[in-house]
Amino acid sequence: MAPSSARRAAVDRSVLSRSASFEKVVFLIIDALRRLIRSGAAMPFTMKTGSPSLTRACVKAMTIGSPSIFLDVFHNADDGPGTPETTDTWLAQLKAAGRGELVFYGDDTWIQLFAEVFDRGCPISPLFVPDIHSPDLNVSTNAMRELQRDDWSALVLHFPGIDHVGHMGGADSDFMASKQRQMDAIIREIYEALETEAHLDSTLFVAGGDHGMDRWGGHGGASDPEVSAAMMFISPQFKLLNRTYESPVAPTVGAFDYYTVIRQVDVVPTMAGLLGIPIPSASIGVFAHELLDLWSDIKDRANLVLENLNHLSALFCKSDTGMDVCQTDLDRHHLPQEPLNEKSLAELSLMSKKFQNALDNATSGNIQVSILHYGIAIAVIALLLACATCKSTLPLNRDFLVLNLFQLGHSLALLFPYLVEAEHHFWFWSSTVWMGWVVFTTGCHSYAVGLRSLTPVVLHLLAQRWNIHDRSSPEEVYSILGLLDRRPLCLWLLIAVTLLHTSYTFAAQSRRNVTRDAEDNPLLGLAHRAVLLFIFVFKFASAARIRPGLIDRAPEWLQGIILEQLPLTRIAQFVFVSLAIGLGYVALRSHARDASLKNEKATELLPLLEILNLYLIMQTVPANIPLLFIYRLQLEWLVSSAVHLSPFQVCFAIVLFTHSAFFALGNANTIAALRYTEGFNGLQAHHWLLSPVHTFCSNYAGPIWWSGNGLRLLVATGQGERRSPSGFFEHLGLRTLFVAYGLLGAMAACYLRREEAVVWTVMAPKFLYTVLWTVPFHLLFNMGMPTGLWAVAQL
Template sequence: MSFRRNGSLSSTLLLIVANVLIPVAIVIFATGFFPYKPLLPGLAEYEPLDGYGEPPEAPFDKLVFMVVDALRSDFVYTTNSGFKSTQSLIRHGAAIPFTAHATSPTVTMPRLKAITTGSVPSFLDVVLNIDEGDESSSLASQDTWLAQMKAKGTGKLVMYGDDTWLKLFPGTLDRADGTTSFFVADFTEVDHNVTRNIPGELRNDDWNTMILHYLGLDHIGHKGGPRSPHMVPKQREMDGIVSQIYKAIETQDHLKSTLFVLCGDHGMNDAGNHGASSPGETSPALLFISPKLKGLQTNQDSPLPDAEDFQFYSTVEQSDLAPTLAALLGFPIPKNNLGVLIPEFLSIWPKKADQAYLLHQNARQIQTVISAASGTKTFDGALTAESCASPSSDYEELACAWQGPSKIVMSARVGDDMNSQWALPVVTWLRKAQELMSGMASNYDMSRLILGQVTALLAVIFSLSTATKTVSPTRSLTPLLVISIAYSIMMFASSYVEEEQHFWYLATSTWFGYLTLRGFKRANTTFPAHLLLTAFPVLVSLRLLRAWNQTGQKHAGTPDIVKLFIEPHPHFLWLLVGLTYFWTHRQLVHSFHGRIPVPINYPVMTGLVLAAFTFKAAFTLEDAPELVVEFVKSSLLDFTRGASLIARARAVFVGLGLVAMAAMGFILWEMTGTGGNRKRSRPKRVPAEAITTLQHLYTILALTQSRTANIPLFLIFNLLYWFLSNEIDVLDGTGLSTVELAISSLLLQYASFFAMGGSNAISSVDLSNAYNGVSGFNVVLVGVLTYVGNWAGPVWWAFGTVVLLGKIWRRDQRQKRLGSGNDGKRGSDEKEEKAEAKQRLEEGPVSLFKTYVAVTTLFTAFSVAAVMAACTILRTHLFVWTVFSPKYLYCVAWSLGQHLVVNVGLSGLLYWLGSL
């Protein structure tokens, strides 16, 4: 007995160590994989170039820089656009249009860094972009075109809009009014706060830079996608702002030399999200607008027909903005710039020598960056013909390639006759240098990468040791090890990472197919009856999960159940939604049956469910009114007319909290007795029933935080839950074991995440429900609501697993009383299995939860180690920042959020309460 207790204690300690090592490994690896890149300090100054005089005179002295968040190129350039006045400016030559290529990650902070510095920001900025309180990402000490405009001393810098600018440029802006960028429920006020400042600033003449950053269009995309009924009206609103500013430039003398830039920081995909590298996300619009530009005679057709790749007019890099603004406004190119002066603007300067100066300055600046990155002075001396015949590095090859363009700029600067295409070789060299430097691997800290992986491998070893000590017979771990190893191998292929959902759909279907087949062998029914009553509903449910939402990259946006059957048939949608809420209501009422009077039970639960249902209906009416049928509007929403969405959501959350407190109160009441009767025996099922009530309450929270089209998935979850529950109820020794339940839970957590629209792309993060009941930004509340909104399915299965673990324990107790307590083990090693079952009964119900945690920890440790190894080995891969880095961030969310917080922390607390 002592030996068994010591073995149990040692396995528990190993399990704790493994779960401590997982976050330690994640932190160590992250600090080596996402370091800040070294930057050249200080502000750039004009350096004398041999053979040139003073820098050419700048055609503009003021800048209005208007960012419309998520302004995808087709929103401005196509027939369906609301930017009609802007299109008129394009046709008359007053606006020169481009499609700007935004590299991944396509979120605001790193894109603004690229736009203002001309450099390639760190991928870590995608994380810093989420925390509005973070100040470590500041550009206050870096060279940017804002710093250069401030250094000119010709006027103040003013900014209105997204407060990301305030984080990036603390102390730089002289007047500013920031608005939070994450309150995605707001389409109007967030933009009105910007627009109300424009008339006054257009009359002022004390500024040289005015930045406007509008957020409403991006919020509409997150809520309703690019085809939302709110989208074109918002485009018309933005077009009106463009027209207002252009008219002021055209008519007011102090603005006559003002350059107006209209651009998007990124685009959006078909779901309205962004962060990844799909064509829609990486193709924002970019326009340079001024009456002066009419002299270039660049009149172009507008609007244009739709294009699947979202490429309209010429395509430039977002980083090209920095050197182009430097030339047009007359300041040195920022030191860390990798952008290229957009050649379409060279003709503004009629002298070839001026054009040559600007290109040579751009080349010299990039050569300085290359020399700093390579640690050599490649461009300082002439290279021999022998070294150029076989260059030893990409840097040397680039230096050799510069010899031809350098002769061209030398000829241009002395006024030699040149053809109209003389600048093309110089621009080509600049693009090649840009491509080389932009594609360079980050300055990884290899020692930290290796240490992180060693720590993760130790977690694998400890978790495997725990699993083998906890689970008997150890062969029951074979399916888990197969899943873990196959998943680990898959992490080394970019295509498999992008399409990870298929792995989980296949593994889940195979596993449940095995369980249903085993059930048939056990059952006393005929094969057709078993197929009809059990196997067919389960496998059809899994097929529906797979087809509900198409995710990943290859098939994203293709027809699925939501697009083919749900959205085109809103009556069918609301029938399923109503059934889901009705089923949840029924479960809630049943969980309180016999514990509170019926006259109280039914009204309270009905009121709570109706509050949740009417909130979702009102939310959908605001978000996607085309999905709300007239019956829902007239019968429910009219009844609660006048209530705001925030008030509705808060009513739901308060109701959930009160009922949850009541459920926990029943635990304490029943455990301690009533009316001072301390001798009353403690009912053993009361805590378990209260945990079941919490599971149903979480279902309402999950429905509240899920997209309306995904709500019917919870009916499918309930059917699969019913199947697992029935498998547990078997008392002949072949019922579902703890290990099998843990494997089932693991598979369903991942499968449900992808079925609800999740993927390994940052763009699939759903922010549409992040502000339910929240009136302003709060990093904790918004973070929790965002997590529940995106991991609603996995968390639901974690709740369900806790309840089913309690059911396994009660089954074992019944088997013990009946003399058949072997915890569902079958076949051989009967003596070992009975001894293990006896030990578990002696240890108490905590042994079951330890087995569950051991299973999930083993897979988590495997996945963390595999993802780290893939990121290290493939750190120079073309897709390291678009596929593997986002996968690492999702791995962090699964490991820290779902595994440690939910499966270990929250589930452990609930299981402990349920087993009291």
């Protein structure tokens, strides 16, 4: 990361001191703003953020001037007071100037970061994604009132609505155009106030986005759509420059480079120069050269550029950058001498850019190696302990060799950035090869039977093409979901088939498990179908509210009921309460069973798994629900062949299918792939526990499904029986072995790549996902959930 402090660089006293162009600033940030360029007295730029392109990191870059660090990922979803920043900012410098109060309205990330800076305002939590209107309305109402007052020097506004729309329905959401028009109207109203209100005649208006978004509405990675945002400096004074800008419909160079490109950290020295305050001490930004024309005296311009240059050189020569050049060496860089002109200023700006690039390169790979050492040591200890507890992987036997060859291949793949970004290929191919091997070894010699045995392989290949996996490609990539997206009726038919098959399977299981309380089975079946009906209504209505086009051909009275009158929160709460009651009933009924039935193979496991499956359907986005049907068909075939599988092969199958399902559902090794919509099912506001749990289960629905339902493979091989608990514990040990091996491989790859910039852009997100696989998923769903299911089923 960039140095946290530096001594103030002395300004060249041979040049006359400059004066500030503006006394006040309205700093307006539209979360995930892409393109809101309007005609008028504005200078537009295309601003490039760092990675991760998340709100917290971007706010720090625009105020402190230091590049993003991936640690901000862990703080970005914090709903508490956060960790205040004590680093110097242009906000703190403006407050020290004593020109007036600092006011803030919007995303409370700013208050978490700079709790002591703002004098008044109304922070709001932006974490409740389904609310796309009230946060923006709160900010705009307060902003219009503040524009009538004259006691502030900075009015910071952060609108989260566009970001919420993107997360709900993607960049092409039905609500995106209306939300953009709303933001455009707010910008117009603020600019009109600057023109008409006398106390605002020396006010700078800055409007822009904190980050971009990809076409799915995600952000956090390093792709061009995610790191490109618009930034405008607006003031009636700009009209005196007689500059006009077109509104291009196509970029000039890059995919989103519509105007002059600046870096997000460049906002900091630019704000300092325009407001006449010192540059914050940790800033590595460069003043936007195009704004120098606001000063008519070329000496004022030179003073701005030289102040910026001296500041960067002071950072450049600090020991923690690893550089040898000091500020006293500037004369050897052939600084242009008097007379100053536009050419010499351009050369000075170019030199500042070189310092900036050197600082960025010197700190981009700066990670704490000691922490990696501790982490690798812990992973090695966990691996050794897991090996010691697993009898099926004794040294030099076949399973031991398969384990090591497989994990070694995965670890080697992590050394190549492209393979990390496209990790789905590794899991898709390995799981397909394994499935083919099972078909080959367990199939009969009959041609007809062998042909039917290919069905699970075909289904597996179909699941791999369900979602788009190349998120960095601006082009449309073929996928099954892409076809269904243009034919929503076909998608809903598949969802209905999935639910009907779930109902049929549950009824069949009930008939096979007839006991002394068989009279309860019809009632259980009816309750199960009722919950399925409520789930279908909820999924359809919630999807229609995100994309009203789904029901545009329905009668108006029906559209009104679906979009306005259905209490979706109550419906979701009913489903969750019903599942909780069902879980309790199954546990109590299992406890009351006859001893003779308890000795059978996990008689209550299937009802427990059905409750899990219903929850996962609720937490899966509608487009991916048919995948759970495909997985059920695959599992049925595997269960019929499980008698031929060893304990290691059962665990290996679950490991392969959990990871394959993760990527098949559209996930990737980038923060932008995270989905938030289903994380608020049944909630009316963000909840500190339920929201993260729902969100995690939504993104890991496929892996959780295989981790739980995979126990049926264990039961089919006889390893999950009550009289043989050692087989179950062997299974848990093998799962831990795979997780520890994967953690060691990811940390070793990060260590070997520690000096390269790719450690932040590619390896850091991969490591974050490895942590999620290791801690919450392994502890809760690899170990805790199977243990709970197995224990209840064996009561």
